[in-house]
Amino acid sequence: xxxPGVLLSESFYANPNVVEVSKKLIGKVLCSTIDNWFTAGIIxxxxxYCGRNDRACHAYNGLRTERxxxxxxxxxxxxxxxxxxxxxxxxxxxxxxxxxxxVLIRAVHPVEGVDVMIKRRNIKQPANLANGPGKLxxxxxxTRHLNTVSLSKPPLWIEDRKxxxxxxxxxxxxxxxxxxxxxxxxxxxxxxxxxxxx
Numbered sequence: 001x002x003x004p005g006v007l008l009s010e011s012f013y014a015n016p017n018v019v020e021v022s023k024k025l026i027g028k029v030l031c032s033t034i035d036n037w038f039t040a041g042i043i044x045x046x047x048x049y050c051g052r053n054d055r056a057c058h059a060y061n062g063l064r065t066e067r068x069x070x071x072x073x074x075x076x077x078x079x080x081x082x083x084x085x086x087x088x089x090x091x092x093x094x095x096x097x098x099x100x101x102x103v104l105i106r107a108v109h110p111v112e113g114v115d116v117m118i119k120r121r122n123i124k125q126p127a128n129l130a131n132g133p134g135k136l137x138x139x140x141x142x143t144r145h146l147n148t149v150s151l152s153k154p155p156l157w158i159e160d161r162k163x164x165x166x167x168x169x170x171x172x173x174x175x176x177x178x179x180x181x182x183x184x185x186x187x188x189x190x191x192x193x194x195x196x197x198x
Contacts, residue, residue: 005029005160005162006161007152007153007157008151008158008160010074012024013093013094015094018103021092022103022189026165026191026193029111029159030158031158032140032141032142032154032155032156032157033155034140037141039116041108041136042108043105043107044109045131046103046105046191047103047104047176047190049101049102051100051102054181055181055182056178056184057102058081059072067081070147071100072099073093075097076093076094076150076151076152077149078093078150079091080142082144083133087134088138088142089133089134089137090105090136091104092151104133105136106132106136106176106190107130107131107192108139109130117130117139120138120141121138171193172188173192174186174190175187175189
């Protein structure tokens with residue numbers, strides 16, 4: 001049964017502190033309606049990327065390409081790119097227009113439409129269903145076709161359902177797969193909570 005929450009406001013995404021937004025997204029609910037199928041999962045892992053002083057960010061040093069153009073746009077939109085030619089990676093654009101900050105959604109805990117997610121993932125059991133950035137996009141039906149869409153309405157949006165997450169249970173660590181970023185690879189900008197705590 002559909003359990004709607006409150007859509008996140010534009011001011012939530014417009015926060016100039018991308019690290020703070022990344023942490024606050026933990027416990028929010030990522031929803032999709034694709035091919036008339038509704039799916040949703042509690043966000044359990046994120047990574048922050050800053051467009052100005054972060055070598056790990058696609059927009060570092062003002063880099064603006066056809067792919068990264070959406071990062072320079074309005075907050076609360078989706079930046080979706082293909083990793084290794086296989087995995088769709090979903091990012092949330094934050095800060096104000098022109099700043100190019102974004103949060104990568106790395107994992108969700110499925111709460112609705114689990115059967116649909118299992119079918120999309122072509123697996124038999126729900127274990128590890130959406131515990132990675134490529135897994136969650138496949139499970140929720142998210143592809144590059146949704147790049148640049150607003151996250152305030154279907155087909156892709158984020159809700160606050162007032163799940164109570166103990167801040168002390170949110171762990172922070174280095175981001176994954178960014179060894180090329182030099183000293184910036186050591187920033188503790190990854191936030192995560194185990195699904196078992198929810």
